[in-house]
Amino acid sequence: xxxxxxxxxxxxxxxxxxxxxxxxxxxxxxxxxxxxxxxxxxxxxxxxxxxxxxxxxxxxxxxxxxxxxxxxxxxxxxxxxxxxxxxxxxxxxxxxxxxxxxxxxxxxxxxxxxxxxxxxxxxxxxxxxxxxxxxxxxxxxxxxxxxxxxxxxxxxxxxxxxxxxxxxxxxxxxxxxxxxxxxxxxxxxxxxxxxxxxxxxxxxxxxxxxxxxxxxxxxxxxxxxxxxxxxxxxxxxxxxxxxxxxxxxxxxxxxxxxxxxxxxxxxxxxxxxxxxxxxxxxxxxxxxxxxxxxxxxxxxxxxxxxxxxxxxxxxxxxxxxxxxxxxxxxxxxxxxxxxxxxxxxxxxxxxxxxxxxxxxxxxxxxxxxxxxxxxxxxxxxxxxxxxxxxxxxxxxxxxxxxxxxxxxxxxxxxxxxxxxx
Amino acid sequence: xxxxxxxxxxxxxxxxxxxxxxxxxxxxxxxxxxxxxxxxxxxxxxxxxxxxxxxxxxxxxxxxxxxxxxxxxxxxxxxxxxxxxxxxxxxxxxxxxxxxxxxxxxxxxxxxxxxxxxxxxxxxxxxxxxxxxxxxxxxxxxxxxxxxxxxxxxxxxxxxxxxxxxxxxxxxxxxxxxxxxxxxxxxxxxxxxxxxxxxxxxxxxxxxxxxxxxxxxxxxxxxxxxxxxxxxxxxxxxx
Numbered sequence: 001x002x003x004x005x006x007x008x009x010x011x012x013x014x015x016x017x018x019x020x021x022x023x024x025x026x027x028x029x030x031x032x033x034x035x036x037x038x039x040x041x042x043x044x045x046x047x048x049x050x051x052x053x054x055x056x057x058x059x060x061x062x063x064x065x066x067x068x069x070x071x072x073x074x075x076x077x078x079x080x081x082x083x084x085x086x087x088x089x090x091x092x093x094x095x096x097x098x099x100x101x102x103x104x105x106x107x108x109x110x111x112x113x114x115x116x117x118x119x120x121x122x123x124x125x126x127x128x129x130x131x132x133x134x135x136x137x138x139x140x141x142x143x144x145x146x147x148x149x150x151x152x153x154x155x156x157x158x159x160x161x162x163x164x165x166x167x168x169x170x171x172x173x174x175x176x177x178x179x180x181x182x183x184x185x186x187x188x189x190x191x192x193x194x195x196x197x198x199x200x201x202x203x204x205x206x207x208x209x210x211x212x213x214x215x216x217x218x219x220x221x222x223x224x225x226x227x228x229x230x231x232x233x234x235x236x237x238x239x240x241x242x243x244x245x246x247x248x249x250x251x252x253x254x255x256x257x258x259x260x261x262x263x264x265x266x267x268x269x270x271x272x273x274x275x276x277x278x279x280x281x282x283x284x285x286x287x288x289x290x291x292x293x294x295x296x297x298x299x300x301x302x303x304x305x306x307x308x309x310x311x312x313x314x315x316x317x318x319x320x321x322x323x324x325x326x327x328x329x330x331x332x333x334x335x336x337x338x339x340x341x342x343x344x345x346x347x348x349x350x351x352x353x354x355x356x357x358x359x360x361x362x363x364x365x366x367x368x369x370x371x372x373x374x375x376x377x378x379x380x381x382x383x384x385x386x387x388x389x390x391x392x393x394x395x396x397x398x399x400x401x402x403x404x405x406x407x408x409x410x411x412x413x414x415x416x417x418x419x420x421x
Numbered sequence: 422x423x424x425x426x427x428x429x430x431x432x433x434x435x436x437x438x439x440x441x442x443x444x445x446x447x448x449x450x451x452x453x454x455x456x457x458x459x460x461x462x463x464x465x466x467x468x469x470x471x472x473x474x475x476x477x478x479x480x481x482x483x484x485x486x487x488x489x490x491x492x493x494x495x496x497x498x499x500x501x502x503x504x505x506x507x508x509x510x511x512x513x514x515x516x517x518x519x520x521x522x523x524x525x526x527x528x529x530x531x532x533x534x535x536x537x538x539x540x541x542x543x544x545x546x547x548x549x550x551x552x553x554x555x556x557x558x559x560x561x562x563x564x565x566x567x568x569x570x571x572x573x574x575x576x577x578x579x580x581x582x583x584x585x586x587x588x589x590x591x592x593x594x595x596x597x598x599x600x601x602x603x604x605x606x607x608x609x610x611x612x613x614x615x616x617x618x619x620x621x622x623x624x625x626x627x628x629x630x631x632x633x634x635x636x637x638x639x640x641x642x643x644x645x646x647x648x649x650x651x652x653x654x655x656x657x658x659x660x
Contacts, residue, residue, distance in 0.1 A: 049594070330598060337594040353591050356643075358598075360636055376639055388642060390635040406536075407636075410608025414599040 031059045032347040035117050035127040037107045037286055039064030041071075042133030042316030042332035042339075044095060044419040049340035051099045057348050061101040061125055063117065066161075067091060069420075072191060073329045074412050075160035077364060079168045080201030081208075088160065094421030107134075110290040112310055129343045132298070132307075133316040133332065134284025135159070136190050139296065142280035143183055143256060150258035154275040157198075158190060170274040171202055177212040178273035181263045183254050184219040185278045188297075190318045190327045192225035193373070195278055197363040200230065202276075203238040204366055216272070217244045218265045220252035225326075226363060226373055232394045233365030283319035297321035302379035303355050304342035305335050314339045323383025324375075331359045333415055338379075355379040362408030368398070370405030450549060451514065452542065457550025460543045463535070470554045478615050479533060486555035488512050490528075497614050497660070499604065501530035517551075518544055534610035572626040579625070580618060582650040589655025592648055595640065602659065613659040620653035 036047040039062055047062040054060075068089045077083040092102040103125075109118035110130070117125045138148065138156065146154060157167040171180055180202055184195045199217055206213040215238075223246070224230075234242045245251040250266025256277060262269050282288075282296035292298045292309040299308040300320045307313040316339055317332030325331045338355040345352035360374030375389030392404065461470070467479035474481040480496040491498040491506030498506075505528055510516060520527045521544045523537040538544045593602070596612065604613040612620070626632040627641035628649075644652070 333598050334595070341591070351591075353588075356595060358595055358640065360599075372636070374636055374639065376643060388639050390639055406608040408608070410606065411599045413605070413607040414597065414601050414609055417601050417603070417605070418597045 031057060032128045033059045033126055034061070034129045034131065034343060034347070035125050036060065036062045036131040036133065037064075037117065038133035038135060038284065038317075039066075039069055039092060039095075039102075040133060040135055040317065040332065041073075041329035041415070041419055042318075042336045043131065044069075044092075045333045045336035046131050046133065046314075046316060046340050046343075047100045048095055048098055048419065048421055049337055050343055051095070053340065053350070054344050054348055056099060058344065059101070060099065061103055062092070062095060063103050063105060063107050063119065063125070064092065065104060065106050067104055068161075070160035070164070071329065071412075071416065072158065072160045072194070073415075075157070075164045076194065076198045076201045078164060079157075079171070079198060080204045080364065082201075082364065082367075085165060090416055090420045092420065098421050107286050108289075110286065112290065112313070115312060128312065128347060130313045131316060131339060131343070132284070132287055132290065132292075132313060132319060133336070134286045134319055136281040136283070136318045136327075137285050139280040139282050142185075143254060143277050145256040146183075146258065146277045146279060150256075150277075153258040153261070154256060154277045156278055157276060158194075158278050158281075167274070167276055168205075171205060172209065174206075174210055174213055174273040176210055177214075178210065179214045179216060179270065180206065180274045180276070181216045181218065181270065181272040182276045183256065183263070183278060184217055184221070184224070184251075186220045186252075186280050188321075188327060189278070189281045191361070192326050192328075193230075193361050193363045195219075196224055196226065196230045197365075198276070199242060199244075200233060200237075200363070200365045203234065203241050206241070207238060213241070215242045216263070216265070216270065217242065218251045218254045218263065219244060219246050220254070222247045225361075226371060226391065228394055229371045229392055230363070230365065233369060233371070237366040237369070281318070283315075287315065287319050294321075302357075302377075302384035303338075305339040306342065314343065323377075323380075324386040325357060325359055325377055325384050326361065328359055328361055329415065330361065330411075331357070333418060334358055355384075357384060360411070362404065362411065364405060364408070365401075368402040368405055370401055370403075370408055371396075372404055372408070451552055452545030452547075452549035454546070454549040454553055456542075457546035457548065460538070460547035461550055463538070464547070467533075470551060474554075476616075478619050482551055483554050485512050485517070485551055486514070490516075499528075499530055499532035499614075500660075501528040501532075514548065517548055521547070530605065532604045532606075532611050532614065534606045571622055572631055573622060573629055575622065575625055579646050579650075580621060582621075582646060584617065584647070584650030584652065584654030586651065586654040586658055588648070589651035589653070592644075592652050593655050596652070596656075599636075604659070613656050615653070615657055617650075617653040617657045620656060621649055624649045624652070 034050055036043045047060050050058055051060045068091055071088045074083055074088050078085050096102050106120040107117050108120045115127050155163045155167040157163040245265055253266045255264040261272055263272050283293055283298050287293050287298045292307045298315040298320050300315050300322050302322050305314045307315050316335045318327040334357045341352055344350045357377040360372055362370055362372045364370050371392035373391040376387045377384045378387055468482050469475055470482040474483050476496045480493045489506050490510040491502035521538050524531050524533045524535055599609045600612045604611045624641045627637040630638050
């Protein structure tokens with residue numbers, strides 16, 4: 001395997017160049033080329049599986065701006081104090097060992113006719129197949145008064161890392177009895193239970209350090225994922241602390257002022273001490289640049305995750321619209337494997353099996369109180385369609401809830417090994 | 422017999438380290454063997470002990486006291502246990518107790534998917550129970566304590582099915598989101614290197630909702646008999 005890597009990179013000179021700069025053209029030797037944009041659950045998995053299963057027959061380049069990738073999943077557990085931030089950070093050495101050419105840069109342009117990706121650093125990467133897995137961006141003006149310029153005062157913390165650290169620090173420095181507000185996003189958005197797991201983790205943190213603090217959630221939706229489970233958990237663990245204001249009570253009429261640190265809900269203005277604004281979302285903007293979006297998302301065919309706009313582009317994870325699967329890391333990982341198989345089939349003639357997908361989302365309510373929801377899916381000609389599913393039940397015993405949490409820890413180890421090698 | 426040879430090797434090593442705590446003259450019982458038989462319920466999914474015990478997902482435990490780690494022939498051990506055996510680790514009371522307390526703390530890359538027993542009484546009792554099957558390995562009591570019906574009665578044609586490991590490799594993509602392909606585990610059991618039949622029986626038990634886990638019931642529920650055989654073949658060969 002290690003020898004393959006060397007052979008794959010090519011001559012010693014090319015190898016040396018690859019270490020210092022994205023010298024991608026030199027790596028090819030006429031092999032089919034795949035460029036993957038975005039190194040999260042979709043992109044890292046796709047890059048790894050294409051490289052691993054093609055045994056060096058396909059030249060795989062992964063474009064990801066960050067050297068250390070922090071997973072959004074489990075970042076709420078960092079806020080709650082159940083994980084160290086370092087434990088959810090991953091680098092790309094494992095993918096490089098697998099033969100993936102990892103380039104830390106931004107993709108800033110896609111020429112679909114020439115089949116090239118342009119990077120911020122100036123490099124132009126040719127591709128035979130392009131995989132886009134750029135995650136989410138926020139819809140401008142979605143929450144009146146908030147823009148990305150306000151993200152340090154009112155963090156979104158919906159791309160994990162420094163934003164998550166900032167939000168936690170702001171919650172920790174709230175005055176005694178202070179108020180934390182969350183503005184929850186409208187559907188569809190990344191990680192449907194995510195905001196509500198976050199509320200649980202913030203409550204857990206505050207219960208320990210600031211037990212008279214209050215939590216207000218302004219939500220534009222009338223209901224949310226695992227709602228009964230979360231509300232049951234909130235009343236059992238954090239009774240009286242959390243005020244969830246749904247659409248029926250004006251939760252969709254929200255305005256914020258980051259300089260004044262105020263949140264207005266249905267006309268009522270509240271001074272807050274920390275505020276988490278999670279705006280409406282859309283596909284990562286490289287999808288717009290590529291011209292493969294319809295509305296906010298990039299539609300794909302579930303049989304192969306190929307874009308409905310371009311047969312040489314596949315779109316994975318949060319950015320795509322595909323049917324019934326939630327936008328989650330698990331979904332992106334599942335879709336990436338179907339995509340990897342389709343890409344290998346197209347480029348090397350390897351066997352392609354019918355697409356299968358699955359997803360499970362675990363959420364932590366409090367110490368050793370975990371719940372989950374999951375489903376299996378198949379590709380139909382219209383969409384990715386749900387086959388079967390399950391959800392944790394209210395009133396489960398403590399041992400089962402503890403086991404569910406422990407299982408989520410095991411899943412985290414599993415999926416990150418599956419993504420990063 | 423290889424058992425005797427191993428026993429001798431273990432004794433020689435034992436001298437070099439310390440007298441085994443379970444040796445002759447050790448008057449105090451380890452624990453309550455009868456209670457230990459119930460504690461052993463944690464283990465029976467993978468380990469057999471008693472007359473006719475065979476290797477399954479885990480090695481059989483007849484003669485475990487005094488056995489060199491990783492030393493049963495025809496059982497495919499994790500790299501960790503093979504290494505510890507080569508380094509001379511012998512399953513004496515002290516090592517067994519440490520292993521049962523936290524398997525990964527003693528052997529970091531063991532494949533035994535067990536979090537450990539915090540309760541010392543439980544450890545003592547189960548070790549007292551196991552101890553009964555180690556005195557005279559060739560003289561195991563007649564009753565077979567782990568003799569149990571399989572979880573599901575499968576028609577012989579399903580058990581005889583030969584899985585296609587290449588197809589299994591593709592199908593395994595769905596498993597490796599949670600179950601680590603290198604056999605490591607952390608809250609979710611490892612599934613590599615299982616005997617194929619154990620794998621097939623377990624999956625059919627989920628498929629028929631005899632085993633309780635909802636995620637596994639859902640995943641197994643849509644696998645065909647061929648697909649289960651293919652997965653068993655693929656994971657069985659992984660190390």
